Amino acid sequence: MKIAVAKGDGIGPEIMNAVIRVFNAAEVPLEYEYVDMGKWVFDKGFNNGMTDAAKQTIEELGILFKGPMETPKGKGVKSINVTARKTWNTYANKRVFQTLHGVDTVFSKAGIPIDITIVRENIEDTYGGIEHMLTHDVALSRRFITRPGSMQVIRYAFEMAKQKNARRITCGHKANIMKLTDGLFLECFYEVAKEYPELKADDVIVDDLCMKLVVQPNNFDVVVLTNLQGDIVSDLCAGLVGGLGFAPSANIGDHICIFEAVHGTAPDIAGKNIANPTALLLSGIAMLRHVGLLEKAAHIENALLYTLEQGVHTGDFGDKSVPPANTTAFADTIIANIGKKPQLNAKPELADVASTCTVLHPDKNTMLESKETSQEKIVGVDLFIESSELPEVIAKKSQRHAGVKFKIVNVSNRGTQVWPTGSVFTDLVNQYNVRFESIDGHSLNQQDVIGLYVSMSGDFKICSLELLNEWDGKKAYSLAQGQ
Structure with a gap:
C-alpha cells in the first residue's frame, strides 16, 4: 500500500x-x-x-x-x-486526547483519567475566510453553516462513537446567541441522534463546555463542534493531557x-x-x-x-x-x-x-x-449602508424610498437597534443595517429588491444586502438586539 x-x-x-x-x-x-x-x-x-x-x-x-x-x-x-x-x-477533524502515563498533568497526579475525542467540523464556519471591508472602519466575515455539511460531520461522529462503545456524545454549540447557524448545527445533531438510540446524546453551550472540561474532563467522551469552536476546544483538551506535543489529528x-x-x-x-x-x-x-x-x-x-x-x-x-x-x-x-x-x-x-x-x-x-420540503417566500431585505449620520436621519431618508411594497422596520448598528427605539448610550460606527419588510407580509421578488436597492443608492453607499426569507411562515433571519 x-x-x-x-x-x-x-x-x-x-x-x-x-x-x-x-x-x-x-x-x-x-x-x-x-x-x-x-x-x-x-x-x-x-x-x-x-x-x-x-x-x-x-x-x-x-x-x-x-x-x-x-x-x-x-x-x-x-x-x-x-x-x-x-x-x-x-x-471531520478527529482529535483524541488520552492520559499518557509518564506525561504528568494535574489530572494524572489526581488519578483522574482522560479519554476525550473531539470531532471538529472541518470545512465551513469562519474558516471559509470570506471577508470584506464594508467601510474603512468595518470588516465583515461571513460564517457559513450548512445542513449537508453539518450532517456529514455529525453522522461521522455518531458512527465513530458507536464503534468505540462511547458512553456519551455531546454537541458543543453557541445556539443561544447564533440561533440560525449554531441552531442549524444543533438541529442536525438531534436529528442524527434519533438514529442512534443506544448512545446518550446531549448538548452543552460551548463556554460552559470549556469550564466543565477543565473541572471534570472525565465526564466527557465524544464531543462534536463547529469549526472555530472545535479548534479552540481541541487545543484546550490538549492542555489537559500535557500540551500540543500529545495531540494527534485525523482529517477524514x-x-x-x-x-x-x-x-x-x-x-x-x-x-x-x-x-x-x-x-x-x-x-x-x-x-x-x-x-x-x-x-x-x-x-x-x-x-x-x-x-x-x-x-x-x-x-x-x-x-x-x-x-x-x-x-x-x-x-x-x-x-x-x-x-x-x-x-x-x-x-x-x-x-x-x-x-x-x-x-x-x-x-x-x-x-x-x-430536499426542500417547505415553501420559500421573500418578505424583505436588509440593506447594509455606509453613513456617519444619526439614526433618525438614516430612517427619514430611507422611508422616502420604501414605495408601495416596502416599509422600514428598524435601523441597527453592529446588531443593536437604534431606531425606532434605542439609547443615546449606544456607540455607533459608520455602517448601519436598514431593514425593510413587505407591507402586510406580501411576497416579494428579486426585482422588487433591486428596485429598492437602486432607489436607496441615490442617498447611500450600499455595502451589502441580504434577503429576508421565510419558510412556511417561519422567519429565517435574526432580529436586532432590542428589536
Whole structure:
C-alpha cells in the first residue's frame, strides 16, 4: 500500500523522519511517495503551497501523512493546512486526547483519567475566510453553516462513537446567541441522534463546555463542534493531557484523508534535533488503524506507551531531573521497545482488516443539497449602508424610498437597534443595517429588491444586502438586539 508523505516545515522533517524510522523498524507494510508541500513551495511561486504533481499524487493515493506546515505571513495567501482540508473535503477533524502515563498533568497526579475525542467540523464556519471591508472602519466575515455539511460531520461522529462503545456524545454549540447557524448545527445533531438510540446524546453551550472540561474532563467522551469552536476546544483538551506535543489529528473525508499533528512548525527549535515526535507518531498510528493495519498500530503504540511509562522524555515534558532525549534518541528507544507492553492501558493487538487506499475518482463535483420540503417566500431585505449620520436621519431618508411594497422596520448598528427605539448610550460606527419588510407580509421578488436597492443608492453607499426569507411562515433571519 502506498501513501503520500509531506515532511513539512520547521521541525517537520525531523519528526517525520523519526516516525518513518519507527514504522520501518516495526515492518509496517507501507510505501511512501514524498510530495512537495509547505512554505518552501509557496516561496517557489505556488500560491496553494503544493505543486501540481503533489496534488495529483495525493488524489491518486487517497492518504496524506503530513508534518506541520507554515503559511507565509503578509503575502495574502491562504493556510496550506486549511486549503488541503477544504480542497479534498476532509469534513471531520478527529482529535483524541488520552492520559499518557509518564506525561504528568494535574489530572494524572489526581488519578483522574482522560479519554476525550473531539470531532471538529472541518470545512465551513469562519474558516471559509470570506471577508470584506464594508467601510474603512468595518470588516465583515461571513460564517457559513450548512445542513449537508453539518450532517456529514455529525453522522461521522455518531458512527465513530458507536464503534468505540462511547458512553456519551455531546454537541458543543453557541445556539443561544447564533440561533440560525449554531441552531442549524444543533438541529442536525438531534436529528442524527434519533438514529442512534443506544448512545446518550446531549448538548452543552460551548463556554460552559470549556469550564466543565477543565473541572471534570472525565465526564466527557465524544464531543462534536463547529469549526472555530472545535479548534479552540481541541487545543484546550490538549492542555489537559500535557500540551500540543500529545495531540494527534485525523482529517477524514469520503475519498481522501489527511493525518497530521495539531502543533505548528516550532521554528525556534528547528534543526536542533530536540523536537517531540509523539503527536505525529500518534497521528501515524491513527492512520495505520484507518487503513486496517490494526496489529502494527498496537505494536507501535504499546512501544510508545512503554517508553513514556519508563520516564523517557524529550525536553518539553517529563521529569526535569532526568536528562531529556533528543528526537533521534527518543525514536531509537521506541524502536528498542517494540514488542513490549506498558503496565497500564496496553492496546489490544487486533488482527488486521483488509483495506486498500483505492480512491474512487468522481468525474464531477458532488452537489450537497437536502430536499426542500417547505415553501420559500421573500418578505424583505436588509440593506447594509455606509453613513456617519444619526439614526433618525438614516430612517427619514430611507422611508422616502420604501414605495408601495416596502416599509422600514428598524435601523441597527453592529446588531443593536437604534431606531425606532434605542439609547443615546449606544456607540455607533459608520455602517448601519436598514431593514425593510413587505407591507402586510406580501411576497416579494428579486426585482422588487433591486428596485429598492437602486432607489436607496441615490442617498447611500450600499455595502451589502441580504434577503429576508421565510419558510412556511417561519422567519429565517435574526432580529436586532432590542428589536
